[in-house]
Amino acid sequence: MKQRKKYSLQKRRLSLGGKDISGWILVIPTILLFLFIVWRPIYIGMKYSFYSLKGFTPVEFVGLENFKDVLTDTNFMQTLKNTLLYVFWSLIVGLPLPFICAVIVNELWVGRTIFKTLSYLPCVIPAMAVYLIWKMIYLEGDGGLLNMLLYYLGQEPVKWLANKNIVILLIIITMSWSGFGSTMIMYLASLQGINRELYEAARIDGAGFWGRIRYVLFPHMRGIVLLMAIRQIISVFQITEQPMTMTGGGPNGASMSLGLQMYNYAFKFGQTDRSLAVGVIMFVILIGLTVVYFKLEKKYSD
Missing domain, CATH: 1.20.5 (Single alpha-helices involved in coiled-coils or other helix-helix interfaces)
Structure with a gap:
């Protein structure tokens, strides 16, 4: 045994x-x-990031000196503020519009496939081509598309990307246009996962369009909207190539982001150690946002 x-x-x-x-x-x-x-x-x-570097070779351990140099740089706080403004405008412009369009498309009975196809087309255009196209749209003088429209309407041309008050918003509009289709498709897929019987029950109970949105759609979509918001914050916080391509961080640093500053430190000024310090600062912030993301994902997945 x-x-x-x-x-x-x-x-x-x-x-x-x-x-x-x-x-x-x-x-x-x-x-x-x-x-x-x-x-x-x-x-x-x-x-x-804790060393003094010559190129990419560590020379001397300097502790927190690189972080001190970065944080005391006169441009750092403005750059951090710009990065937060990118995030803010992306949540104002880039988050609700795809959701609203997804709700409208979900209510359509005719033309849904055509609308989805047309909405997704900007997503297949290479990102760099998108930024260059929109840079031409915002171009100063009579060569830019927007200024051509203003000219035909009898208005004076506007220096779009040279206006420090709206340059971040214009870049966010470009990003939102590029990613609109994929975000809308994700919302639409989640909307189509809602049991149609719930809508029918709401109709029988006398709920109109807004009532169905309030009592059926919002409870189901709240989780995915929060998750998409966190993902968007994480993504936009790392914005680099958009301002680099469209404005170079101008005018006068009004569109400079932490990602672009990190790039400039490394490849424009040859200060690799400071570049790594900025990268570590961004990494710590993004780790915090990622923890929030996973907690929300777990909460709403359960």
């Missing part, structure tokens, strides 16, 4: 060990890729 139990236990251990081995064989390549492509550069970047 004891021998049978011992044999059964050994067999179970071998079986579990076999499953573990096959699982590890599948997982190890992914772990190695993350280790060398993601985690190793992050570790090296954080480590080198």
Whole structure:
């Protein structure tokens, strides 16, 4: 009897060990890729941010000196403010419009497929081409599309991207136009997951269009809207190529972002150590936002 139990236990251990081995064989390549492509550069970047660098070679350990230089830079607070303004305007412009259009399309019975196709077309255009196209639309003088329209309406041309009060909003409009289709499709997919019987029950109870939105749609969509908002905040907080392509951070630093400042430190001014310090600051902020994202995702997935 004891021998049978011992044999059964050994067999179970071998079986579990076999499953573990096959699982590890599948997982190890992914772990190695993350280790060398993601985690190793992050570790090296954080480590080198505490050093004085010559190019990309550490010369001397300086502790928090790089962070002090970055944080006391006269342009840092303005750049941080600009980055937060990018996030703010993206939530005002880029978050509600795709949701509203998704609700409208979900109510359509005719032309839904055509509208979805037309809305998604900007997403297939290469990002850099989008920024250059919109830069031409905002172009100063008579060459820009917007100024041509103003000219035909008898109005004076406007220096769109040279206006520090609206330049961030104009860049966000460009980003929102580019990503509108994919965001709307995600909202629409979630909307179509709502049981149609709930809408029918709401209609029978006398609920109109706004009543169905309030009592059926909002409770179901609240989670996905919050998750999309957090994802958008994380994405826009890293904005770099848009202001770099359209304005170069101007006018007078009015569209400079933390991501573009980090790029300039490294490749324009040759101050790699400061660039890494800015990167670590952004990393810490984004880690906090990511923790919030996963907590919300877990809450609404459950």
